[in-house]
Amino acid sequence: MIKPLYLQTNDLDIYSFHVKSTVSSRYAVTVITSRVANRAEEPREVDFHVELPKNAFISKFNMTIGGKAYSGVVKKKEEAEKQYSEAVSRGQSAGLVSAVGRTLEEFKTSVTVAAHSKVTFELTYEELLKRRLGKYKLLIKAKPTQVVKDFKIDVEIFERQGIRFLETQGGLASNDLASAVITNLTDKEALVHFSPSVEQQQCPSCGDKGLSGELLVVYDVNRPTSQGVLQVVNGYFVHYFAPSGLSRIPxxxxxxxxxxxxxxxxxxxxxxxxxxxxxxxxxxxxxxxxxxxxxxxxxxxxxxxxxxxxxxxxxxxxxxxxxxxxxxxxxxxxxxxxxxxxxxxxxxxxxxxxxxxxxxxxxxxxxxxxxxxxxxxxxxxxxxxxxxxxxxxxxPLLLDVQMNYTGAANVTHTSFGQYYDGSELVVAGQINHNDLETFTAEIKAKTFVSPPLLSSxxxxxxVAGCRVLLPEEQQMAVREQVLALSLKHNFVTPLTSMVVTKPEGERAQVANKPRKGNNQHLHPRGLQLLPELENV
Structure with a gap:
């Protein structure tokens, strides 16, 4: 979900705002690119403010000013905290990622732009779409706070299993804006393009603040086999298991x-x-x-x-x-x-x-x-x-689901107490030596029998309580694994922060991922304090 906000002045012009979301095998990568021009006779501060799903993680952030790019770098939270503290000691502020409601986190940063100059912000975040009640949902929320000359949202979906259905919903796909949404659907691919005209952005309730609404893309895939679908790429596999046609278990x-x-x-x-x-x-x-x-x-x-x-x-x-x-x-x-x-x-x-x-x-x-x-x-x-x-x-359709793999390593969770109608079980792992000849998958589960097999x-x-599931020594081991993966692949987790290096003389920016569902514990200057992992 995206909601860009900028300092409200006629001198700052958001002349281009693009969102491109690419979904492949339920995995979405969304890139937000916003271009702003300072048309004033003096430098102005430009804010960049977006909202993204809580289950997503930021993997890249760039600012381009005067032809020079400034990139965000993921560091250990302690190192980022030190850099932030040094900035605060100089009276400088920081950027942040914080919770803003049920499903959103917000990312903020700002930069001073010289007179008659431009800045480009580019933020990338990634998320795995989860199937609920038989549907995957990708939600994009746009609120530019002004009319944008070049405003578009593009969603590209590719599913090897084939796309069973696709719908567009939300305020940006209804009423007078419905004509701004173009959908093309083939067997395995779907394209959704939203590009409102300047006139459409000036609706009676919008005024000069532009559009404010949501574009929701809802879809599901074909499921031709009850064993699920295995996808193999570069020595790794993902197994999607969502059988249909099973009897409901009392x-x-x-x-x-x-x-x-x-x-x-x-x-x-x-x-x-x-x-x-x-x-x-x-x-x-x-x-x-x-x-x-x-x-x-x-x-x-x-x-x-x-x-x-x-x-x-x-x-x-x-x-x-x-x-x-x-x-x-x-x-x-x-x-x-x-x-x-x-x-x-x-x-x-x-x-x-x-x-x-x-x-x-x-x-x-x-x-x-x-x-x-x-x-x-x-x-x-x-x-x-x-x-x-x-x-x-x-x-419930299945009980005691066991997904067993031979010739594989580093496999994620493979035991599930239940499989519910409309959901999906997903297992990923590495194929030993990339040898497909020795790699096999086996699924065992209990289903409806007579007399009824009662699930519980x-x-x-x-409303109450506290603590985490693993013993302390195991928590430390898992934290180290999460930290290593975060630093290797450059994304923000509760154990890492993204440090945005800015032009000389500009204040430091440190973006952290907040604790799930908690928007309370913010530093007085805006930095999210060190949160712990939710389940580790």
Whole structure:
């Protein structure tokens, strides 16, 4: 997502703004190029401000002034911090990358441009598109704050499996702007071109501030085989596994709802609203239960019950009567109790409301029990966020998925507790000696049998806790691996920073990647302080 902003003055002219996103095998590389002219009789400071997805990482940044390029260099965070501190001691400021909402981080920098001179900014970021509910989504948000003479967004998609469907959505693809979007789709390639005229950028609600909106490209690929698709390039492989046509597995699901004091007010109301909608989505072959807790545990029924009209009516009454009260504070005791209760028999999903939730604790509990955590943002659509997450994990198709490879090394995670309808499992690795003759892939999993094989799903709507999953010595080893990869391939992670070397006399710039979902801990001068990895 991109939102370029510039100092508002008639003397600064954004005469060209291009976004080019190239997607190949679900991997997107996006390049933002913005050209600005200072038409004033004196030097002016020009700001460059973009927003990018939180799951993306910056891999390149260049500024070109007077024909000379100044590039960002990725360094160890400690080295970047030292350079920043030296700049601060001279009264200089710094650039930053910080969180700005649910899905975005923002990158800022600035430079002084001489009279009647120009500057070109070029930022590259990369991301792996994740399949959810049967779709991949690439979102670009543009808000130039002025009309741009040369304004275009180009998206190129290539998928070897073939593109099953493609749609364009968002404000930049609707109403009077629909004619500015041109889409060409062939079997394996798609091109989306957005180029609004000056007149289209001067809509009644835009005025002289130009367009402000989103271009969302949504697509999926063909899946001709149930074994998935293996792609091999330069001695490495990626295995995409998303079989279709499988029978849905009936499940046991227990909804565990925190109603301690931290859930008071809007959080509790939205949780009740979401739970009532989720109850309507349960399948009749499922079994379910409800538990509320604070410093005490209150089960709705002692056992799981079938999904039928009578039990659903009773469950709705129970949910409507849940109110916030009490406390729960001992995160170590909570984690111990959860571990002993689950004993690797079930999957735990933790949902946390708001920025004040201890997200690392929820993440650790989920990972320890083969699940994942998701932050729910306290907006008007929080109930829909809860319901949407449930929909992602509501339809298990496979259990205990094991993806085994011979003749391979440095393979990523290969064991998955479940495969859900509309999702995708992705494994990557290196082929030994680039020898395809000895390289094989094997998939083992459990599917629907009769009598039904019941999967177990535990959804926890929760606010609390802290820590990470790995022991400290393993955390250090993983950090060193992440750091080495970051420096080798020149991209920004929570362990590295991008240092932007600027013209002599200009202030230093240090860009860091912030902690996930946290926009609080900013240095008074704007630098994101050293964050830790979320899951390491």
């Amino acid at each position: 499940k046991n699901v227990v909804f565990i709802i925190d109603h301690s004091g931290s859930m008071s007010g809007t959080k509790m109301r939205q949780t009740r609203e979401a739970m009532l909608k989720i109850l309507d989505d349960l399948h009749e072959e499922d079994h379910f239960g409800l538990i509320s807790f604070d410093d005490r545990v209150t089960p709705w029924e002692d056992n799981l019950v079938p999904v039928n009209s009578d039990y659903l009516a009773l469950a709705r009454t129970f949910v409507q009567n849940i109110n916030s009260r009490g406390r729960e504070t001992d995160v170590n005791e909570i984690q111990k109790n959860v571990r002993e209760a689950i004993r690797k028999r079930y999957t735990l999903y933790c949902l946390g409301f708001g920025y004040d939730v201890d997200y690392k604790f929820l993440n650790r509990m989920s990972l320890e029990n083969d699940g994942l955590a998701r932050r729910i943002y306290e907006d008007s659509d929080a109930a829909l966020q809860l319901q949407g997450f449930y929909e992602e994990v509501a339809t 799903l535990c959804v926890c709507v929760y």
